[in-house]
Amino acid sequence: MSAVFKHFTLTTLSCVALTSAAHAERGSQGDLGLIYWQAPTLLNPYLASGPKDSEPASLVLEPLARHDETGQMVPWLAAAIPTLDNGGISPDLQSITWTLKPGIKWSDGSDFTADDVVFTANYCMDTESGCQMTAKFTDVEHVQALDAQTVKISFSKPKPYPYAPFVGLEVPVLQAAQFGDCMGANALNCSTQNLAPIGTGPYQITDFKPGDVVTYDVNAHFRDADKPGFAKVTLKGGGDASGAARAVLETGEFDYAWNLQLDPQVLTQMKSAGKGQVVSSFGTAVERLQVNLTNAAADLGDARSTRDGGAHPFLADPRVTKALSLAVDRDTLIDIAYGDAGRPTCDVLAAPAIYASGANDACLTQDLDAARALLDDAGWTDSDGDGIRDKDGVPMALLYQTSVNPVRQTTQDLLKAWWAEIGVATELRAIAPSVFFGGDQSSPDTYQKFYADLEMFTNFFPGNDPEPYLNNWTCAAIPTPENGWAGMNVPRYCSPEYDALLAKLGNTVDIEARIAISKQLNNMLMQAGALIPLVHRGEVSAHANSLKGVRMNVWDSELWNIADWTRAK
Incomplete structure (x- = not known):
C-alpha cells in the first residue's frame, strides 16, 4: 500500500460504527431550539455561499461520507469507505466505487438509490448551473450507477485523494425526482426545491422563511428507528453573535448558538449565569x-x-x-x-x-x-x-x-x-x-x-486533505459576471504556474510529496x-447545560450528529 493510502485509509477512514446515546423513543425529547445569527437564505448547499446555509441544510441533506469531530472520515449514506485494500479504489487510482447502505429512504418514502448520486454529480458539473461546489468535482470524468446500490466515480487522471465528491456537508446527495427540472441555467429558478429540499437526514423541513426561521419535524422514514431524539427543531436566524450567545448562556431561550465570534471576556461573563457552556475546537x-x-x-x-x-x-x-x-x-x-x-x-x-x-x-x-x-x-x-x-x-x-x-x-x-x-x-x-x-x-x-x-x-x-481547498484559487474559480459570480477565487488570482502545480498535486500519490506541494501552493498565494x-x-459555539450528545465538529457540520442529541432530565 502506498504511503498516501496508509495515511488516508488506515488512520482516518476506519469504518467503525458511530457511538450514540440510546433514545427511548424517536421524538421523545420535545423541541430543540437553534440560533444561527447569520440567517440562512436557501437550503441547497450547491448554491449556498457558506455554512450559514449548508449547516441548516445538513439536518435534511446528507453525503456519502463525512468527517467526525476528530477529522476522521466515517461512512454515512455509504456502507463503508472505499479504499485500495477493500477494492473500492481502482489500482490505477482513476475511479472510486461507493456501495450505499441498504434500505435508505427519502423523507417522502421513496427509495434512495445510486441514480440520485449520479444526478447530483451531473447537476453540479453542469457549467450553467451556478454550482458553488465545482471544485469538489475537479477531474471527474463521469459518474455512473452500476446498480441501485453502487455508484462509480471515474476521473480523467489518477486521483490520489478521490474523496472530494460527496464527502462532507457541502456536497450532499439531492433527490433526482425533486430536482430533475433544475438542471443547468434553471437551477437558480427552482425556488421550491432550493428552499425545501427532500432529504434522507433525521429531519424534514416543514416551513422556511428565508432570512428568518426554519422549522423541522422528524423524518418518519429515517433509517435509525429510535432517532432523532427531538420531535421538532426550530432554527432561528438573524440578529448578531452577542444576542445569540445571550439567548443560550443567559436567558436559556435557545439550546444551541452557532459561531460566537465575540470578545472572550463577554462570553465568560455570559457563561457565569450558569445556563450553558461554551465549546470550541480548532x-x-x-x-x-x-x-x-x-x-x-x-x-x-x-x-x-x-x-x-x-x-x-x-x-x-x-x-x-x-x-x-x-x-x-x-x-x-x-x-x-x-x-x-x-x-x-x-x-x-x-x-x-x-x-x-x-x-x-x-x-x-x-x-x-x-x-x-x-x-x-x-x-x-x-x-x-x-x-x-x-x-x-x-x-x-x-x-x-x-x-x-x-x-x-x-x-x-x-x-x-x-x-x-x-x-x-x-x-x-x-x-x-x-x-x-x-x-x-x-x-x-x-x-x-x-x-x-x-x-x-x-x-x-472539511476533512484532512487540502487539495479541494487549494482548487479555490485556480484561474477557473474566479467569480465573473459570465459565471453568475460563482467561484471562491475572490482575490481574482490567476497564475498558470499555480494551476500547473495544483495539477501536479492531483497526480501525486506519496504523502510527503503532497505535503511539500501543498505548502508550495500556500506560499505562492502568500507571496503574491x-x-x-x-x-x-x-470555532466557538454554546449549548444549554441540559443538552447532551453534542460533539463539536470543525471538520464538518456542527450539527452533524444532531440525531444523537438528547436532553438531560
Whole structure:
C-alpha cells in the first residue's frame, strides 16, 4: 500500500460504527431550539455561499461520507469507505466505487438509490448551473450507477485523494425526482426545491422563511428507528453573535448558538449565569483579508472587479500587501478580540499541522519600519504632507469591507489604526451577513462581487486533505459576471504556474510529496499577496447545560450528529 493510502485509509477512514446515546423513543425529547445569527437564505448547499446555509441544510441533506469531530472520515449514506485494500479504489487510482447502505429512504418514502448520486454529480458539473461546489468535482470524468446500490466515480487522471465528491456537508446527495427540472441555467429558478429540499437526514423541513426561521419535524422514514431524539427543531436566524450567545448562556431561550465570534471576556461573563457552556475546537478556519488584485473602481462598469478591468492600482504589488501584513500586530488583535479561540498565522493553509508552511512567519512580528520601507521601495510616498501616501496622483486609500460582527468590527478598527501609521487611509464598511454571504447576483454587496479593495471573512475545508481547498484559487474559480459570480477565487488570482502545480498535486500519490506541494501552493498565494491571513480561528459555539450528545465538529457540520442529541432530565 502506498504511503498516501496508509495515511488516508488506515488512520482516518476506519469504518467503525458511530457511538450514540440510546433514545427511548424517536421524538421523545420535545423541541430543540437553534440560533444561527447569520440567517440562512436557501437550503441547497450547491448554491449556498457558506455554512450559514449548508449547516441548516445538513439536518435534511446528507453525503456519502463525512468527517467526525476528530477529522476522521466515517461512512454515512455509504456502507463503508472505499479504499485500495477493500477494492473500492481502482489500482490505477482513476475511479472510486461507493456501495450505499441498504434500505435508505427519502423523507417522502421513496427509495434512495445510486441514480440520485449520479444526478447530483451531473447537476453540479453542469457549467450553467451556478454550482458553488465545482471544485469538489475537479477531474471527474463521469459518474455512473452500476446498480441501485453502487455508484462509480471515474476521473480523467489518477486521483490520489478521490474523496472530494460527496464527502462532507457541502456536497450532499439531492433527490433526482425533486430536482430533475433544475438542471443547468434553471437551477437558480427552482425556488421550491432550493428552499425545501427532500432529504434522507433525521429531519424534514416543514416551513422556511428565508432570512428568518426554519422549522423541522422528524423524518418518519429515517433509517435509525429510535432517532432523532427531538420531535421538532426550530432554527432561528438573524440578529448578531452577542444576542445569540445571550439567548443560550443567559436567558436559556435557545439550546444551541452557532459561531460566537465575540470578545472572550463577554462570553465568560455570559457563561457565569450558569445556563450553558461554551465549546470550541480548532480546525482549518483562518480569518483572512481577501485582496482584490483587480480594479474595483465604480466607473469601470461591468468590468469592475474583474480581470478585464485591469490590475489594482497598488494592491497588485506584493510589496504593498506585505507591508499591510507587517503592520498588523496579530498578538494584540488576538488578545483583544479572540482570546483562547485565536492563534496568529501567516498562512491560509494553517492546518492540519503537517501542512503548515512556516515560510511566511515574518508577519508574526509587527514591524512598522519594515512596512514603511516596503512602501517607499514601491514608490508610494506622502507627496503633499497630508499623511496619506500617493503615487502618480493616486492616494493609497482602501475600502475595507466585512460582515457585521463585533469581533470583525474590532479587527477593522485596529487594522485601520495600524495602517494609518504607515500612511494608508482606510474606509471601513460593515455589511449585514445575510447580504454579504447571500449570493444574490443582483446585489453589489456580496463577498464574491467584491466591490472593495479588501474584505475579510473566514472559511475552512472539511476533512484532512487540502487539495479541494487549494482548487479555490485556480484561474477557473474566479467569480465573473459570465459565471453568475460563482467561484471562491475572490482575490481574482490567476497564475498558470499555480494551476500547473495544483495539477501536479492531483497526480501525486506519496504523502510527503503532497505535503511539500501543498505548502508550495500556500506560499505562492502568500507571496503574491492574494490573501493576508490574520488569525487561525477556533470555532466557538454554546449549548444549554441540559443538552447532551453534542460533539463539536470543525471538520464538518456542527450539527452533524444532531440525531444523537438528547436532553438531560
